Amino acid sequence: MALRTILTAGDEMLQKKCRPVTAFDDRLATLLDDMTETLLQSGGVGLAAPQVGVLRRVVVLLDINKDEEVVELVNPEVIEMNELEKTVEGCLSVPGKYGYVMRPTHAKIRAQDRHGNWFEREGDGMVAQCFCHETEHLDGHLFTEKVLEYVDMEQE
Numbered sequence: 001m002a003l004r005t006i007l008t009a010g011d012e013m014l015q016k017k018c019r020p021v022t023a024f025d026d027r028l029a030t031l032l033d034d035m036t037e038t039l040l041q042s043g044g045v046g047l048a049a050p051q052v053g054v055l056r057r058v059v060v061l062l063d064i065n066k067d068e069e070v071v072e073l074v075n076p077e078v079i080e081m082n083e084l085e086k087t088v089e090g091c092l093s094v095p096g097k098y099g100y101v102m103r104p105t106h107a108k109i110r111a112q113d114r115h116g117n118w119f120e121r122e123g124d125g126m127v128a129q130c131f132c133h134e135t136e137h138l139d140g141h142l143f144t145e146k147v148l149e150y151v152d153m154e155q156e
Contacts, residue, residue: 001034003034004035005053006038006042006051006052006093008093008094009093009094009142011093014093014142015140016050016055017140018048018049018050018057018138018140020075021056021074021075024112024114024115028056028114029114031054031056031058032058032074034052035047035058036060036070039061039062039070044092045061045064046060046134047060048138049138050138051092051137057074057075057138059135059137059138061073061127063127065123071121072113073109073112073134074112074116075111075112076131076135077109077110077111078109078131079108079110079120081104081128081132082105082107083104083105084102085102085103085104085105086101086102086148087101087102087129088100088153089101089103089129090143091133091144093142094142094143097144097150098151098152100147100148100149101143101147101148103129103132104128104129104132105125106123106124106128107122107127107128107132108120109122109123109131109135
């Protein structure tokens, strides 16, 4: 496993749409392992492949509702979500910036695991928020596009 560099806002890789994963092989396993190590080292709760310069539909996140279990999502899509609420969000690719965005309090995602098996997973609160935030990265979007108002976290 290796730490990967997290790209920051302004890097054109973060604005590109990712391609689906079709090969469930050692390269994918290495990417997932490296992304997990990078995420755990970063102190964040989610990381999408384009944030480490790979244009594939791959996400790793921590399920903070389940003892910070690492969840690997390959070719994920949000298939269900409930009402939106205003919540504070940040991003590893936009260090030091936080803002209010509208996110669901509950969401369901459909994805494949590292072996290509399909599964569904539900999440509440920050996990639902993370499902949406990270899948938006896969389509070339940053949370800053959704910010209603920026927040100074040092004054909160």
